[in-house]
Amino acid sequence: MSITAIVFDLDGVIIDSEEVWEEVRRGYVAEHGREFLPDTQDRMMGMSTAEWSAHLADEVGVPLPATRVAADVLERMAARYAESLPLIPGAVETVRALGKHYRLALASSSSRLLIDKVLETAGLTGEFEVTLSTEEVPRGKPAPDVYLTAVTRLGLTREVCAAIEDSSNGLRSAAAAGLTVIAVPHGVYPPAPDALARATLVVTSVTEVTPEVVAAL
Template identity: 35%
Template sequence: MTEHAAPVPGAVTAVLWDMDGVLADTETVLFEAEQIAFAAYGVDLTPEFKRRFIGRGGHEVIAAMVEALGIDADVEDLARRKLDAYAGRLAFLEGFPQTAAMVRAFHAAEVPQAVASGSPAAAIRAALHLIGLDRLLTTVVSADEVAAGKPAPDVFLEAARRLGVEPAQCLVVEDAVPGVLAARAAGMHCVAIPSVTDPLDPRFEQADLLIRGGMDAVDPDATVRWALGEAR
């Protein structure tokens, strides 16, 4: 591999997946849902503004966006509007074949897996069903279920707890800097598949394996071999 790939010490016995931008190409659908929600308050969200919040989810990201915009808006109302709009656009959702292949390979190797995401649990499960991974990824943790979202480690620590695995034995797969930082804060190993590669945030270098070219550069077989061969 041409990517930065530091050896992982110890044994990795579980894989924790981010959802948005990793398993499913949800970023466009989520952004459109946010545009619809914020339009009710007279705000026209732009891609440039949204880029500042990639990797954060749940009510926290909506609250942060409201604060940054300086508007008087009901966060709970915005969250409901966003979820309703998201549900209405799920028919457009697609999964990434690269990470789907990795999920199936880890499943075949009997490696426990979970999804740890900033999205609401209902949205995560709906997306997993639509991309055909719901039967393989049955353990789901939403940032709405823990004290703090990414870059805090809470969602990953809760996922590890539910799987019955020590944090140091977990490998996180992420696409955004807050997720990489959360994995490090949790004491876990990390594969980074950046959703934004130009420019590439230097903080991605904290990942054990950095696939610099993003999803298009992922070699599922090589990545799984790295995880199972170097990390176990």
């Protein structure tokens, strides 16, 4: 069956924000006299807001309720985006080019607040029929919930949908949902081999994902 819709991830695909997230959260944790666990960064990539804030509070040991941790970190992220939005070169143009041929949705682990801020600042709000945060589904990535919900809201089946992802948990989520997976591995935070193996197509830049490339999947 031919692809008729594409579901984008946000962080690592449209904005190069993973290093900003790590810097902000590491700084916040350090201010409270704690340090990341060895697997904290990898685990949090793809977690919903409720999940990563609980991890920082319950496992890393930040001595505040998870809801307060989430609010504090999101406020700092919004301030960083207001200073400078780290758009990936060519990502905005790629979204618009694909939108001329395919229906588009967004499935992100970012909060609704940050999703809306990024899309508004980048001028992409009108490009997506559906936008979802993992805050709005029962489980974050690597669970398939956010992708399954995006497909349902588009009124389509997973067989005609592709996903563009960068992280291990994102790739696992899209694959578990049954979408055709396009991987754009992040240079600083490359996905695990088992996650990357679930991709039908691996590219080095999101700009390589053209309408012609998607049509050939």
